[in-house]
Structure formats: structure tokens, C-alpha cells
Amino acid sequence: MRRLAALFLLCCHVAFAAIPAPRAGENTPKYEWRGMHLDVSRHFFEPAVVREFIDRMAALKLNRLHLHLTDGPGWRVEIKSYPRLTEVGAWRKDLEKENWDWPEIRLGKDFPKVEGGFYTQQELRALVAYARERGVMIVPEVDLPGHSYAALVAYPELARADFAEMGLRGGDVMDTENPQTLAFAKTVLRELMDIFPPDTPLHLGGDEVMAEYASPEQQRMWMQELVDFVRAHGREAITWDDAAMNGVTGQVVMVWQPAHMDAMLRSGAPLILCPCSHFYFDYRQRPEDKGMGDAVISLEKVFSYRIPEGNIRGIQGNVWTEHISTPEQLFYMAFPRAAAVAERAWGSEERPFAEFEEDVKED
Ligand code: ACM
Numbered sequence: 001m002r003r004l005a006a007l008f009l010l011c012c013h014v015a016f017a018a019i020p021a022p023r024a025g026e027n028t029p030k031y032e033w034r035g036m037h038l039d040v041s042r043h044f045f046e047p048a049v050v051r052e053f054i055d056r057m058a059a060l061k062l063n064r065l066h067l068h069l070t071d072g073p074g075w076r077v078e079i080k081s082y083p084r085l086t087e088v089g090a091w092r093k094d095l096e097k098e099n100w101d102w103p104e105i106r107l108g109k110d111f112p113k114v115e116g117g118f119y120t121q122q123e124l125r126a127l128v129a130y131a132r133e134r135g136v137m138i139v140p141e142v143d144l145p146g147h148s149y150a151a152l153v154a155y156p157e158l159a160r161a162d163f164a165e166m167g168l169r170g171g172d173v174m175d176t177e178n179p180q181t182l183a184f185a186k187t188v189l190r191e192l193m194d195i196f197p198p199d200t201p202l203h204l205g206g207d208e209v210m211a212e213y214a215s216p217e218q219q220r221m222w223m224q225e226l227v228d229f230v231r232a233h234g235r236e237a238i239t240w241d242d243a244a245m246n247g248v249t250g251q252v253v254m255v256w257q258p259a260h261m262d263a264m265l266r267s268g269a270p271l272i273l274c275p276c277s278h279f280y281f282d283y284r285q286r287p288e289d290k291g292m293g294d295a296v297i298s299l300e301k302v303f304s305y306r307i308p309e310g311n312i313r314g315i316q317g318n319v320w321t322e323h324i325s326t327p328e329q330l331f332y333m334a335f336p337r338a339a340a341v342a343e344r345a346w347g348s349e350e351r352p353f354a355e356f357e358e359d360v361k362e363d
Pocket of ligand 1: 207208240256
């Protein structure tokens with residue numbers, strides 16, 4: 001899902017000022033989690049861009065920013081105990097293309113021209129405070145044990161023995177049989193707990209770990225230990241639905257795979273819904289948009305989503321950035337679709353799409 005290869009060109013821009021706040025029947029939102037996700041790993045966005053993203057969310061009365069801080073192509077959070085994560089893992093050879101390109105990726109700084117970046121702990125604390133003043137909680141994700149290529153290039157001792165052959169072919173998985181990897185993850189999580197206030201959940205990832213790289217039982221035990229670790233520190237843990245489907249319990253589950261929706265609703269676990277059928281804002285929003293594969297998730301499609309009954313914390317729009325490299329593209333893809341997330345998450349009165357669309361006019 002996250003690996004659609006295509007070229008995206010910006011063709012128009014939506015006016016920020018034109019997007020109104022959602023029309024809730026009364027001034028109480030229906031769902032606690034009214035979120036947007038931002039992938040800062042595939043492409044890094046400076047703190048000023050994140051602040052603007054927060055401003056736009058706040059204007060829509062969205063209240064959770066899920067920052068996808070780590071993934072294969074870039075590690076974006078300073079971890080003082082493991083400095084190579086950002087010395088090496090936050091940079092890559094500049095391919096001088098608009099799009100990040102997985103097969104050709106080369107991590108590190110030893111190239112004539114590099115791209116990338118990371119947030120220092122101080123910068124993250126400042127972003128957290130900025131967001132709080134605007135009613136937005138930033139929720140960090142470190143994606144473990146898969147999607148870890150950047151961490152493994154920085155610390156190859158955490159990788160499986162066959163990492164060198166498999167790294168770029170999807171084997172970007174920590175060696176879950178090596179106890180050092182759990183110690184690493186706990187150290188990273190401890191530092192995150194020092195940055196993010198005590199009411200902030202920690203998202204541990206847990207998606208797309210292929211069984212050939214870590215057996216389902218091994219993955220389950222490894223993730224369960226981390227979920228329990230976070231909870232023992234008085235916080236909620238979050239994982240993607242993959243981990244819950246594999247038997248990990250006790251966490252809030254973020255459901256991205258429509259095929260898992262019914263099972264997750266039946267499980268009774270608290271859920272944040274962001275099915276890729278409606279809430280993946282890396283997919284183009286109009287047929288005439290360039291690239292992003294064949295899928296189109298229009299504003300109307302997002303607006304048409306009806307939140308099922310169940311133990312639902314809320315919903316979220318996800319902005320993966322494999323093919324989004326500039327702030328202009330980012331804001332074009334995220335808004336106004338985020339306005340439809342707000343409308344649904346607030347539980348606004350039913351109204352015709354045409355009326356909603358009028359409110360989100362383009363310039
Ligand atoms: C995901 O898109 N792998 C969460």
C-alpha cells in the first residue's frame with residue numbers, strides 16, 4: 001500500500017483560509033481522536049512546515065498529529081543513546097529526483113550531495129508545546145521491528161545475519177531473536193517518554209513484518225513485550241492492526257487494512273480507524289492528478305465514510321510521503337481532505353456533499 005511508485009506533480013493549490021471548521025451539531029466532538037498522520041521519514045519536513053500543518057489542523061479542530069518519525073528511508077528523532085541513528089540514518093544520497101526512490105536509496109552522509117534531516121529533542125519539545133497551545137497532541141511513532149532499514153544501517157548489529165543481502169528487498173526487519181533489539185527499542189522509548197508529556201501514547205508500529213524475516217510467534221512476543229513496557233510506564237501503546245491480528249493485546253489499534261476491520265471491531269480493542277480505502281491521502285484526490293498509482297480517494301469519498309459502531313476512539317487521515325517532497329505538495333494532498341476527517345470525527349449533522357464542498361472551495 002505504501003509503495004505505489006509514481007510521479008506526482010502539483011497542479012493546483014487549495015486556499016487554507018477557505019476551509020471552515022467543521023459544523024458540529026453542538027460544540028462537543030463525537031470522537032476523542034480527530035487525527036492526521038504525517039510521514040516525515042520518506043521525506044523530511046522542517047519544523048516550520050510541521051507548525052503550519054498544525055495550524056491548519058487546529059483551524060479544522062483536529063486534535064491529534066501522529067508523527068511517523070522512523071521508517072526505512074530515514075530516522076528523524078535524535079536519540080542521545082544511539083547517535084548514529086541521526087548521524088547516519090537521517091541522511092541519504094540526494095538522487096536529484098523529485099521522488100524518494102527505495103531501490104536506489106543510499107543512507108549516510110558520505111556523498112557529494114545529501115538530503116534529509118531530523119528533529120533534535122529540543123525541537124520536538126518546542127513542537128509539542130506549539131501544538132498544545134493550539135489544542136493538538138503530537139503522538140510519536142517509531143516503526144518497529146520492520147521498516148527499520150535506517151536504524152539497521154546505523155547499527156548493523158541489530159540486523160539479521162542476512163541483512164546485507166536482503167536489506168533493500170523488504171528485509172528491513174530487526175533481529176527479533178536477538179535480545180539486544182529489545183534493549184534498543186526500550187532505550188528509544190525511554191527517550192521518547194522524556195520528550196513527550198506523560199499523557200501522550202507511544203505508537204510502536206508493528207506493520208508489514210513478513211514471516212520470512214521474523215516468525216509470527218517471535219514477532220508477537222517481541223511486540224507484546226514493548227506494549228507491556230509502555231503500559232508499565234503509565235502510557236497507552238498504539239500499534240498498527242497487523243500486530244493485533246497477530247495476537248498482540250493491550251494496545252490501542254490503528255486499523256489501516258480494510259480486510260481487518262471486522263475482526264478488529266469484534267475484538268473489542270480501542271480502535272483508531274484510517275482504512276486505506278478512504279484515509280490514505282498519498283493517493284491522488286482527482287483523476288487528473290499525476291501519479292500515485294491508479295487509486296483515487298476524492299474529497300467526496302472521504303466525506304462518504306461512515307464510522308462503524310464499536311469501541312472507536314476516532315479516525316485519522318494518513319499522509320505518507322514517498323512521493324510528496326515539498327510543502328506545497330504536502331498541503332495539497334492533506335487539505336481539504338482533512339476537512340472531511342474533521343466533519344466525520346466531530347459527528348457533524350448529515351448534509352449533502354455539495355454543501356460541504358461549497359465550504360472547501362479552491363482558489
Ligand atoms: C501501513 O500503511 N503500512 C501502515
